[in-house]
Amino acid sequence: MPHVNMLDVGGLRAGYDKLEVLHDVDLRVGEGRLLAVIGANGAGKTTLLRAVSGLIRPTAGRVVLDGRELTGLPPERIAAAGLAHVPENRLVFPSLSVADNLALGGWTRRRTGKGAARRSYILELFPRLAGRLKQPAGTLSGGEQQMVAIGRGLMAEPAVLVLDEPSLGLAPRLVGEIFAALGQLKAEHRLAIVLVEQNARAAFRVADEVVVLDRGRVVTTGTPEDLAADDRVHAAYLGGGYPTAPT
Numbered sequence: 071m072p073h074v075n076m077l078d079v080g081g082l083r084a085g086y087d088k089l090e091v092l093h094d095v096d097l098r099v100g101e102g103r104l105l106a107v108i109g110a111n112g113a114g115k116t117t118l119l120r121a122v123s124g125l126i127r128p129t130a131g132r133v134v135l136d137g138r139e140l141t142g143l144p145p146e147r148i149a150a151a152g153l154a155h156v157p158e159n160r161l162v163f164p165s166l167s168v169a170d171n172l173a174l175g176g177w178t179r180r181r182t183g184k185g186a187a188r189r190s191y192i193l194e195l196f197p198r199l200a201g202r203l204k205q206p207a208g209t210l211s212g213g214e215q216q217m218v219a220i221g222r223g224l225m226a227e228p229a230v231l232v233l234d235e236p237s238l239g240l241a242p243r244l245v246g247e248i249f250a251a252l253g254q255l256k257a258e259h260r261l262a263i264v265l266v267e268q269n270a271r272a273a274f275r276v277a278d279e280v281v282v283l284d285r286g287r288v289v290t291t292g293t294p295e296d297l298a299a300d301d302r303v304h305a306a307y308l309g310g311g312y313p314t315a316p317t
């Protein structure tokens with residue numbers, strides 16, 4: 071069955087002042103699919119997510135969400151069109167409770183009256199947060215803060231979720247819980263997900279497709295199985311030990 075492209079990025083160029091960081095980047099993500107973007111430090115992964123979500127303005131190319139062209143729109147318009155961006159460093163409002171952090175994420179959808187239902191599905195996804203709703207978000211562990219940051223993005227009922235290094239600095243168990251939630255979001259809620267990750271091994275386990283970014287260009291793309299069988303990708307990003315055939 072063909073996958074509907076929820077996010078279609080083509081010929082994207084973007085950077086900072088006169089520095090072009092992304093040169094002609096293409097990527098597509100279908101409904102219910104997860105695309106992992108991997109690459110060395112400075113490859114342009116964060117810049118790519120910023121350009122897609124409108125935090126920086128592309129100088130060329132297109133960003134199309136569910137058939138609607140959003141290129142060059144400000145970030146709040148892109149968010150309202152259905153794209154949630156969970157940036158690096160799990161930004162939560164530290165003095166606000168978990169419940170208030172989540173409620174802020176649902177602000178743009180407050181008139182739908184479905185806030186309570188959305189919150190309970192986020193608590194099913196991240197059961198650790200259920201007993202901590204009143205706790206100030208700044209007192210949570212790093213992994214729990216990451217869950218709040220993702221939950222806040224989900225409160226806006228996005229069709230596309232883009233995440234920047236959600237595993238950074240977290241214990242393996244928490245990484246496992248977060249990646250399991252991403253698997254659930256794509257399978258059960260049909261979200262299209264773009265996951266930028268340094269932890270390529272974890273990303274390969276949950277991805278349907280992987281893009282390798284190198285100095286602002288897509289150099290390889292394929293399924294995790296195909297890429298794990300590519301010696302150069304394996305040596306550069308997986309560091310050996312990844313099972314190239316399902317066991």
Ligand SMILES: Nc1ncnc2c1ncn2[C@@H]1O[C@H](COP(=O)(O)OP(=O)(O)OP(=O)(O)O)[C@@H](O)[C@H]1O
Nearest residue numbers: 086089091109110111112113114115116117118268
């Ligand atoms: N605000 C900025 N102003 C100027 N240059 C920037 C800015 N942010 C990033 N860059 C430059 O853009 C390039 C790509 O950075 P980016 O953060 O997108 O890479 P990355 O792949 O996400 O790296 P990392 O894995 O280290 O987070 C780098 O050369 C970086 O120095």
